[in-house]
Amino acid sequence: MPKTRKSVIAAIKIALLLVVLWFVGTALVDAIRTVNWQRLRFSPAWIVLGVGLTACGYAAGAMACHQVYNGLNCALNFRQSYALFNIPMLGAFIPGRVFSLAGHTAIAKAFGVPLRV
Known part of the structure; x- marks a missing residue:
């Protein structure tokens, strides 16, 4: 496989990873913001x-x-x-x-x- 094709595939993989991380990260931040921290007690x-x-x-x-x-x-x-x-x-x-x-x-x-x- 030519080097440029490998580079393009690697770039696409990285871009898809970043997109997934963005959506998961924003969903996680939204979920954390909805937590009522006064009611949580850790032991x-x-x-x-x-x-x-x-x-x-x-x-x-x-x-x-x-x-x-x-x-x-x-x-x-x-x-x-x-x-x-x-x-x-x-x-x-x-x-x-x-x-x-x-x-x-x-x-x-x-x-x-x-x-x-």
């Missing part, structure tokens, strides 16, 4: 508790994933199990369960898990 203890419980949930899922794969004779360490359990969940933000399963399969393959498992 650091509840925020820390929520983050901690969420982290415990992710860790428990990773431990379950670790046990399942080790039971199938696929030796994974905890860090690999954590990645294998949590990263494919990001596929939920992409339409369709197929992308989540494809991501799980690709990560498992990168960790040496055979496809038959």
